[in-house]
Amino acid sequence: MKVESSINASNALFDEEFETLSPGQVRRHQDGLWSPQWGYIRSMSTFYRGKLSRWIDREVTLDSLQELPFTEKDELRISQETTAPFGDYVACGEAGVSRLHRTSGTTGRPLILANSAADAHRIAQVGARSMWAAGLRPTDRVVHCLNYCMWTGGFTDHTILEATGATVVPFGVGNTRLLIDSIVNLGINAISCTPSYPGLIEQVLRESTDLRPRDLKLTLGLFGGEAGLDNLDLRNAMEEKWGFRIRNANFGLSEVLSILGGQTDWTNDLLYHASDVVFAEIVDPATLQRLPIEEGTVGELVCTHLQKECQPLVRYRTRDVVTVTGVDRGPDGRTAWRFRVTGRTDDMFNVRGINVFPSAVRVAVESLPQWASGIFRIVLKGDGPYDRITMTVEAAQGLPATDWPKAREQVEAAIRTRVGSTADVTMVPFEHFPRTEGKTRWVEKEA
The missing domain is CATH 3.40.50.12780 (ANL, N-terminal domain)
Incomplete structure (x- = not known):
């Protein structure tokens, strides 16, 4: 036809x-x-x-x-x-x-x-x-x-x-x-x-x-x-x-x-x-x-x-x-x-028996605009499986550094609730990660 x-x-x-x-x-x-x-x-x-x-x-x-x-x-x-x-x-x-x-x-x-x-x-x-x-x-x-x-x-x-x-x-x-x-x-x-x-x-x-x-x-x-x-x-x-x-x-x-x-x-x-x-x-x-x-x-x-x-x-x-x-x-x-x-089967990684998709982590981080900008990086060391999600998360624009410990708690709790895995979050300043016109990479792999 x-x-x-x-x-x-x-x-x-x-x-x-x-x-x-x-x-x-x-x-x-x-x-x-x-x-x-x-x-x-x-x-x-x-x-x-x-x-x-x-x-x-x-x-x-x-x-x-x-x-x-x-x-x-x-x-x-x-x-x-x-x-x-x-x-x-x-x-x-x-x-x-x-x-x-x-x-x-x-x-x-x-x-x-x-x-x-x-x-x-x-x-x-x-x-x-x-x-x-x-x-x-x-x-x-x-x-x-x-x-x-x-x-x-x-x-x-x-x-x-x-x-x-x-x-x-x-x-x-x-x-x-x-x-x-x-x-x-x-x-x-x-x-x-x-x-x-x-x-x-x-x-x-x-x-x-x-x-x-x-x-x-x-x-x-x-x-x-x-x-x-x-x-x-x-x-x-x-x-x-x-x-x-x-x-x-x-x-x-x-x-x-x-x-x-x-x-x-x-x-x-x-x-x-x-x-x-x-x-x-x-x-x-x-x-x-x-x-x-x-x-x-x-x-x-x-x-x-x-x-x-x-x-x-x-x-x-x-x-x-x-x-x-x-x-x-x-x-x-x-x-x-x-x-x-x-999610993607080739992006998926395993944390203590749980299959984790970066897209699910992103949803959790983006659900907290008062605490985080929504930009982050997951760092995977070695081939896994892993015992926790190690990641760096940008603080929300204007969020004072004194509130970062609370922001970290909120992000870790959101990930635990949505993904079911423990996260180890490090907070960094707003715009720590460069913005891009193209695709953003959410996962960094280290040997």
Whole structure:
């Protein structure tokens, strides 16, 4: 099914025909897409002809897909080391590659990413569904503040914003004072960036202008690249300070699809917008068995491309742990299933038998804005398991040093309550850690 978008500022949905299909209709559409995609992979991917040699002559359905082995990120890295630059999982010739990116390298050696023109178009269309659901319209003027230096979040997400019909200001990262002037002088009303970047903007406002965050008159914040926006205390505090609506509009993985899901106005959960491009499975992190996508399911998200020309992936382990929060039709007619990202299996560490996710620690720290700024670092020494969470936490702005012992007690208690583990907290002054335009690293590992 080819779904064409009709951009109209009054439309509630970007791709109404697809976004309102029933789950049964979506699955039939997926089955129809997977059959030729499987044939394409068998014919064109050297990597999968070897990896899936036992199955390569069989007709694999989306039901029997779960019998196939997973694809791991390290396999892709090794593939690219031996067959540079794209790896032997590239399934098209050089003439078919329209765009080259690389991953940010947050979880290891960066991957080189290849997209055909058709791949790039699908990325833009699915991403535009998410941005539209988040509230971006052709009447908006949005400044895009993610890194354009080869990172997918820069140029490719720029094309996503443009696909909504909005006016896009390609700012990138750095020169925050110029960004402030541009927002004020160009009538920009929306910003696309990481959730931690407004903290840097606020710092520059305080140090070099008489303006407050609300004086910029931004009405919409489109965030991605970091966890934390599920914390309602943090969201409410940011919305009160800045005066804009906050949307986590940009959940995805560069090697799979730049944007898989995002929020809309009637829920704080993420909607899975990519069902016609990426088939999602949820597997039990312990047994790795497929689980039903139904309310209450918790497991690791696994992705298979239904439409991908350059670097198609089969059963790719994202390492993101998600909780399904709903599968019913929303009040706007959207039928996408809803979920929250609760952690990553590769970020998880063990403290006295308890699996700890940094995102859970972040929620605990950010629940205490009167005591802590919300910025911290967890320090892991050795390979673990660990007997406590050793961490450094910034004090709240203006909190006197005489109150730091009390702040430490409050943070340790919040972590013990939310995470179930003992924390050893060291308090440091406000703005001890540098603010960044990009992703914030919450964990530091020492040998």
